[in-house]
Amino acid sequence: MVHVYNCHPFASQQIVQVEQEPGLLCSGGGVIFVVATGGCKVEAYSLDQEGCPLLCRFATMGTPRIIQYSAIGDYLVTIEDKNNATYLRAYTNWRYQAEEKSRVGVRMLGHLLRGASQRSVAQMEIIEIPLSERPVAVACCPVTGDLLVACEKTLVLFTLRRESQHNLNQLNPQSSFQNTQPSHSKKAVPNSPSNPNVSVLDFERSVILHIPGLGPQQVALCAGYVAVHAELEVLVVKLHSSLDPKTAEELADMNTCVDQGEDPGDFLVLQRHQELLGERARDCGVSVTIEKTGMEETGQYTLSFVLYRRFAPDFFQGCSVEETKLHSLQLHPMFTRNKSMQCPEEPSCVFCFFSLPTTGYLYSLRGGVELLSAYQYPEKVLRAVLTDDLLHVITKSALQCFSVRCAAVAARVEDPYIDTTMRACPPVSLKVCALRMQLFIGLRTMCALGRHVMLLSAADAEPPEEADRATHTRSFMEFREHSMLTDIFLALGIDPTTTPALESLLSRPFLSKKWAGSRPKAPSVTGHGWNLYVVNTVSPITLYHEMVEYSCRYAETHPMGESCRHLLSEAHLILRATLIKPLPTAKGEPRELPEMPTDGEKAQRPTTDAFTDSKAERQVMETAFRENCAQLGDCFSRGNQKDCHLALPYYRMSGLSITEVMSRNRPLPISPCSYGPGFVFYLNHFLLEETDQILSQEAADEIIDIFSQTEPSQLVTVCASPAMADVSPAKVLRRLQHLEQATGMSVPLTVTMATMSLRLDDLRRYTELMEKHAEMLLVYGFIEEPRLLLHGGSGGRDTQVRPTQLANQLRKDQPGLLAAAMVALHENNKVQLEQADQVFKELGCEHNLLVDFWEAVLVASTKEAIIQELLFRLAVVYIDRLTSGMAAPSKLLKSTEDLINSCSHYGTLYPWLRILTPASNTGSQQQEALQKLQSLLCGPSMPIGAVQPLLEQLSLGATLWGLSLHVLCATRRGQHGNCIEKLLDHCPQAIIPYANHHLQETYMALWWQKLLPELCNRTRAETENGILLAALKETLLVVATEISPVEFLELMPDDGTALYFLPHLLACSQRQLLA
Amino acid sequence: MSAKTSLLKVILLGDGGVGKSSLMNRYVTNKFDTHLFHTIGVEFLNKDLEVDGHMVTLQIWDTAGQERFRSLRTPFYRGSDCCLLTFSVDDSQSFLNMGNWKKEFVYYADVKEPEKFPFVVLGNKVDVAERQVSAEDARQWCLENGNYPYYETSAKDATNVAGAFEEAVRRVLSMEERTDHLIPTDTVSLHRKPRSASCCS
């Protein structure tokens, strides 16, 4: 369904004082160009000045058939006839032709020579562009000023060049052509200060596309996109200029494989509808080949297909087959603020529009070609023009204006956060609507520029009496307009008489006061039957306000209706289209001569006046935009539709506070419906988000009421939000009790109730509630709703977290539960290690519970990085506890035994450690720390390299526990010999258990290489030392079983102690014999 | 025909310095400027006038006579309706060169029937006392080359300038009447070949 609204996008009109009947019309650069029917003169009228005064008039060299203006380069290009020949010419510097009697220079393309520096007066100059074929149509690129010419079988692209006068003066006439290398011209040289306007335009033939058999009628060019249409076919390709000849060749090969040789006459072409998007368009049957022009510096061009569409005439009703022809082909670029700061010459979006008499088609080309909208016209359309904000079309008797979706596409290119919960924008697929139908008589043609629409009407085609009637009877016109609109409604399946809003809309006079206030629109009594009108559209903000006004009216009659939302969405896009545009330049919209975009000139500064003006204007627009977002938010929050989630991003974009949103959503006393799902969705999101904002008690209580009504099951989540800190706990408790009765008990619900009891200082009830569930279940409850324990932190790794009041209470009552819950949260990625540290610090238990937490995480974790980190941290803590002799934490959650049993990181203590550091040696707390540290060193995971430096600070051998740690480390590093010495020095009774445990396998040889000689030496010095002697004896026993008698003999000392060895030698020999 | 004004292209050819630019200026602006710039390449000026009841836009093309500018001017000979061959009566060489100018024009303008093409000959600077070319010699040349009308002009004191240009217009219009008579319908445009063949480049 096409919505038809009766907005007033047209503000006023002027009649251009043209003397002769205009034949050709085009506009650009603030100017309307008019060529009288059959005339040889171009008249330029200023659009920027009141009354559209004549700027200048200049003669053409032949009779123009087609005129086209390019704002870039400020040139007018014509296809003109003279003596049965057709010429293509570009008129440059035409603004200097204010008095018609100045001489006009003429030259061929590329023959650069003359110029203002020689004349000292700037002079109009005509460039004649020779072609080997007859030109049919032309187009100028709105981005680069390049020129595309369609001939019968080819499309020729000319690149716009700007030559500085300095270069030219050095050239002599004969060699000018050869010497004018593109390298000179590619970079436009800034204008010299003495003669600021001197620079000469030229064109360079850069690529020729052969398209035999298509028969082009119109072309368009924009940022490398080339569009061409024949009677019933449209083809869009993209030209890529590449300086890499290799890829170019490959692509060219690809291009030529399109079948070219087939004569369309050889087989019957089935006429049918066809739409081929992207590279699939290559199969369209139209052959396109690139001819290289040999201009090396322009690089090579390659081609990709973008779009092909074919129509079949007999499928269209209402128009005869002959009338069914394509027209109004247009490529429309859209620049947006952010993107154009990155690359000012690349439009963010490129749109392609073309039209049949009854339907117009708008495609978006960049980032994947896509049909945006098909415009169903109520009657045969003669011509259509797309602008950023609107589509204007003319029928024989009316100017109509449709909404467009360009801004919706551009917004998504500009902002990747659209279509998330952050930001929203009406969809590209939003149905287009007709905003206005304005009657005119005998419309012929139209062009548009910014907020101006130029219309040519000529009544002489009508029978004179009809023209007369139309001119003088306004009521007749109103009647016609009324019945026409009614027809449209009926055609769309709406009977206006059954819809009060439409009825009232249709009953209002169509020529509103806004319109009637301006000059009469019927042809003035000038005698001639034609008129050239300039119709100005209203400012976007005005149109926006009108749409909002209408939407309010719709809202009154159909509060849930689609129309209200649709109008607000349309209004949204009107604002967006303006807000998204790049900041205005000093000159205003058209980028025109002499500021051709060169590197230096791109960032034109707006003049201060224009700047402050636009700044103020922009503020107004932004305020309107926020207001619109709020209204759209209301629409989506109230409605019961599937798009209700859009309330969230729109409210966000509106900048409204939650309390403001709440007050907008309070149900009216009379209204039966309460809160909409969109509003509840918004609230849910708001409460889930970590904001610093704490709601007032009233607001928080209201939220509790809202959820009690709409989604009571969400109450637990709602209460867990930090924003709800000030909610009145008694009220919540009552609600939760109801909920419990209704839905049964659940852990989060019970814990939430416990939290509320805590806030009420009702410890007894708190304890009761907490005891309802086993600790394990409570842990699961915390995983389900971590915010029962922690606030903040949902923003990821670095965000601050705080413990809740409940967490504080658990620290006092159930520290084990708290630690277990924290471990569970950590292991479920609900909290980061650093954040947990913070929480325990804030709870004041970084010395005990935090360490318990670390131990528990170490036990539970499988992440290597976490394990390494915790091993180190715990080693530090244990050493700290050992050395500081600090007041020990009252109770440890896990003993060494527990840890050894529950994970591999804590190893079983070596037997010799019990001899070295028996349990009674230190205080029980230090004992525990020592054992844990020893156990870590006995385990496989502890990185010795990291702990070693810490241990080195401990004075060696001062204590036996210190010794034990050193020996553990040294053993881990394989320094067993060292350990043997240290143990013999300080604790010889541990040497044999140590040797039994560690001197195995590769270290076996140390028994006789290190231990035996050491013992021999030491017993010799201390002959009475029983411990040493016992050790020696044990050692000899081991050695005798491990080595051969010959080796044993080698070990025998020379002195008397050798006697001591003999029994062992014997044992050794006997073993040998047995074996 | 009533709304349309016909556009007539008239081209001034002749040696550099004979006074082509001065003649055009005199005719269009009725001024004589001794400090006129040298013409480089091609320029034109339009003048609207009524001749024998016809509204005509006369497009006067001024060219640079020097040899070195040839490549700049010759592309624009095509489509001319009339050619004004100009010499200076105080410069016999400029008179002798007229034949070459005519040849260059006929060649580059691609004139189908040179003998029927309207040329007008102008002997300029008649205000100068020391003549090198006599009126008789000039007339003789005109007679022998195709019976061209001959005008003795002075851009300096405006002698015969308007008359010469108006004669050019009259010549063209009389030619057109003949062709209009000969080809009453626009059958020409129905034939593709002559059109595309006559196309630029």
Ligand SMILES: Nc1nc2c(ncn2[C@@H]2O[C@H](COP(=O)(O)OP(=O)(O)O)[C@@H](O)[C@H]2O)c(=O)[nH]1
């Ligand atoms: N005495 C005299 N001098 C003239 C006349 N016409 C032109 N001149 C001078 O002849 C010189 C060349 O004239 P110009 O118009 O530039 O010749 P062009 O090269 O053919 O365009 C200038 O110094 C003019 O002042 C004329 O009718 N009489």
Ligand SMILES: [Mg+2]
């Ligand atoms: Mg000259």
